[in-house]
Amino acid sequence: MSLFESLRIAVAGLVTNRLRAVLTTLGIIIGVGAVIGLVSLGRGVELFVAQEFQSLGSNLLFVFSSRPASDTRTTIQPLSTIEADALANPTIAPSIRQVAPQYQVGGQIVAGANSFRLAISGSTPNYTSVRSWFPSLGTFITQEHVTDAARVAVLGTTIVEILYGDSTFDPVGQSVRINDRVFTVIGVMEERAAGFLGDENEAVFIPISTAQTRLDRARTRDGGFEVSVLNIQAVDESRMVAATLEIETYLNDAHGINFQGEQDFTIISQADILDSLGAITGILTAFLGMIAGISLLVGGIGIMNIMLVSVTERTREIGLRKAVGARGVDILMQFLIESVVLSVIGGGLGVLLGVMITLFAGVLVPDLALGVTTDSIILATAVSSFIGIFFGAYPASRAARLRPIDALRFE
Amino acid sequence: MFGILTRRSKNGHVATEPLERKVVIDIRGITKMYKMGDVEVHALRGVDLKIYQGEFVSIMGPSGSGKSTLMNILGALDQPTTGEFFLDDTDVSKLSEADLARVRNKKIGFVFQSFNLLKRTTALRQVELPLIYGGAPGRAKKAKAALEAVGLERRVDHLPSELSGGQQQRVAIARALVNEPSMILADEPTGNLDSRSGTEVMQIFQSLNRDQGITIVFVTHDPWIARHTNRVIMLRDGKVIADREVAEPLIAGEAERPSEADEMETMFKDAYYGGGQDEYN
Ligand SMILES: Nc1ncnc2c1ncn2[C@@H]1O[C@H](COP(=O)(O)OP(=O)(O)OP(=O)(O)O)[C@@H](O)[C@H]1O
Ligand SMILES: [Mg+2]
Secondary structure, eight states: OOHHHHHHHHHHHHHHTHHHHHHHHHHHHHHHHHHHHHHHHHHHHHHHHHHHHHHTOSSEEEEEEOOOSSTTOOOOOOEEHHHHHHHTOTTTOTTEEEEEEEEEEEEEEEETTEEEEEEEEEEOTTHHHHHTOOEEEEOOOOHHHHHHTOOEEEEOHHHHHHHHSOTTOOOTTOEEEETTEEEEEEEEEOOOOOBTTBOTTSOEEEEHHHHHHTSOOOBOTTSSBEESEEEEEESSGGGHHHHHHHHHHHHHHHTTOOSGGGOOEEEEEHHHHHHHHHHHHHHHHHHHHHHHHHHHHHHHHHHHHHHHHTHHHHHHHHHHHHHTTOOHHHHHHHHHHHHHHHHHHHHHHHHHHHHHHHHHHHHHOTTSOOOOOHHHHHHHHHHHHHHHHHHHHHHHHHHHHSOHHHHHHOO | OEEEEEEOOSSSOOEEEEEEEEEEEEEEEEEEEEEETTEEEEEEEEEEEEEETTOEEEEEOOTTSSHHHHHHHHTTSSOOSEEEEEETTEEGGGOOHHHHHHHHHHTEEEEOTTOOOOTTOOHHHHHHHHHHHHTOSOHHHHHHHHHHHTTOTTOTTOOGGGSOHHHHHHHHHHHHHTTOOSEEEEESTTTTSOHHHHHHHHHHHHHHHHHHOOEEEEEOSOHHHHTTSSEEEEEETTEEEEEEEOSSOOOTTTSOOOOHHHHHHHHSOSSSTTOOTTTTO
C-alpha cells in the first residue's frame, strides 16, 4: 500500500474520531504553548537584567568606605581625592582606565515653591563616560566647573518633574537653590529605565569640588578631599581581577592595613552584582521552566490517557482491519501517521500559542524584550511529539502484532 | 484434489450425474487448545473436513462445542494448535503474516455475529475497506455494486448508527463479498437479528451461492435457518458428530416459517385460565 493510501486512511481515522483527535491536539498545544511562552518570558527577564547592567557602564568597580570586619580596627579612614588621582595613574594601577570619584552631600533643592531633599552627587566630568550616561539637554559638569568649584547643577528627569511639574520641561539656564546657595542648571541627564537600583533619575549632579568645599568641609588628613564612592573603569573585562588587586594593594598601603579583616573599604565589581542577580533570575527561569515542564507533563499525560483509553476501541478496529486484509505494517503506518499528523498540527498550533503568550506578555510588560527562541520550540515540539507518537503508536503496534481474532475479542 | 459428488437441490439444478468439484477447504486433524492458567480447554479435538466449491454449508451444535473456534481458523483469523489447513490448495499454516493478510483479503469474506462495522464510518467506506488493503482500482464503483447486491443502494452514505441491525449485517455481507472471495464465512450472521431480517440475510446468501457460485459456510443455532442450506455439519465437544446433506433445502422467503403466533397457539390450552373475556377491557 502506498504512503498516500496510508495517509488517506490515517486522515480518515482522525476525522472519524474527531473528539479524540481534538483532545489529543489540545494536550500538545497546551504543553508546547506553555513551554515556549514561559521560557521566552524567563529569557526576557534574564536579558532585561543583563541589559540593566550593561547600562551601568562597562567593566565597572565600585569602591566605598565600610566598617572593618574585625574588631582590631574601629576607625574608618575616608577615601580621598588623592587616592582617586593615584589610582587613575597608570604606573600605580595599570589595569585601571579611569576613576570617577563622587562625593555625596545631603541637601535640599528648591525651585520656586517646590523643593526636594536628596543626596547631592558631587561628580567629575568623566562620570558620564564611566557610567555611560549622558545629558539629553545642555551639558554635564566640565573640568573648568570643577576647577572653579562652580555653582552649576545637572538634574535627573525625576527632579525636573518634581521641581517644574513636567519631566520634559527644559530647565537649562534656570536658577535653583541647593542648601540656600544659588545654582544654575546647565543640563538634564537622559532618562533611565527604573531598574533594580531604584530610580536613578532622582539625582542632582554638581562639581565634586563644589560639594566638598561649598556645601561641606571635607578635607582629609592626606591633604585631599573626602570621597564617597570611586567609580572605577578597568581597561577591559579580562583586567577586572587585576584592577581589584591593584586597588586593594594601593588602599591597604594608604590606609595602613596589615590584615584582611581590617580593611575599611569595600570593592564591588559589576560582575559581583551581576552574579548575585543572575542567580536570582536563574532561579526565576528555572521556576518558569518547571511550570512549563509541568504543563508539558500534564499535556503529555492528557495525550497518553486519550490514546490509552481509546485503545480498546482501536484494538477492535485493528482486529477488523486485519480481518479484511490489513497487514501489520499497514496498521502501524496508519497509527504512526495519525500520531504524526496530530503532533504536527498540535505542535504548530502550540508554537502559535506560545508566540501569542509571548506577544501578550510583551504588551503587558513593555520593558521586557521578549522573543521566542528556537531551542524552546524544538524542545517542546520534540517532547510532545514523542509522547503523542509513542502513546499513539505503541499500543497500536502491540495490537498490530495480535492475531486478528484476539484483537477483535479485546475487551 | 477433486471430489466426485452427487448433489441434489430443490431449486432446479439437479445434478444426477457425478460432478467434479474443486475442494476449497481441506482440514485434517485440526485441534485447538486454549490455556487458561493451569486449565487446558480443548475447543477442537481433531476435526477433518472437506468443503467443495459452490457448497452452502451450515455448522450447528450446542454452545461451547467449538463452532466459532472452527470458523475463526477457517477464516485465517486464528491458528490451530495442531493439524493442517489447505485453502485452495495452499497450506495456510505455512504462510507469512503478510501472505495471511492477503488470503483474508482476497479469498475469504468473514461476517461476524456482531457485525464489526467501523464506528462513524459510512456504509460505502465500510465496504471499500477490503478494496483499500487489496489495492484494487475503481473502489467506489465496486463498493456500490456490492451494496446494491445486498439491497442497500439507497443507504450508501448511512452511518452504522443510522441503520437497523439487519441493514448493518447486510453492509457487513457487502464488505465480505466486495473482493469476490472464493468463500464467505459467517459466524451466526442471523444470531442478532429478528426472523424477518434473518430471512433477508438468508435470501442474500442463497442468491450469492446460487447465482454467483460463492461457497458459503455459516454457523447457526436455528434449525429453520439450517434447512435453507445444502449441508449441515454438527459439532459437539470439539468433534464432528454428523455431516449430512439436506434433503429438500428451503428457499428463503418462499416457505413461511411457522409464525411465532402459530407456534405459541399450540403451546396453550384453549381457555384462558377460566377468566372472563373482558377482564382486561
Ligand atoms: N479465547 C478463548 N480462551 C479460552 N477458551 C476459549 C476461548 N475461546 C473459546 N474458548 C472455549 O472453547 C470452547 C469452544 O468455544 P466456541 O466459542 O468455539 O464455542 P461455540 O460453539 O461458538 O459456542 P456458541 O454457540 O456459544 O457461540 C468453549 O468451551 C470456550 O469456553
Ligand atoms: Mg460461537
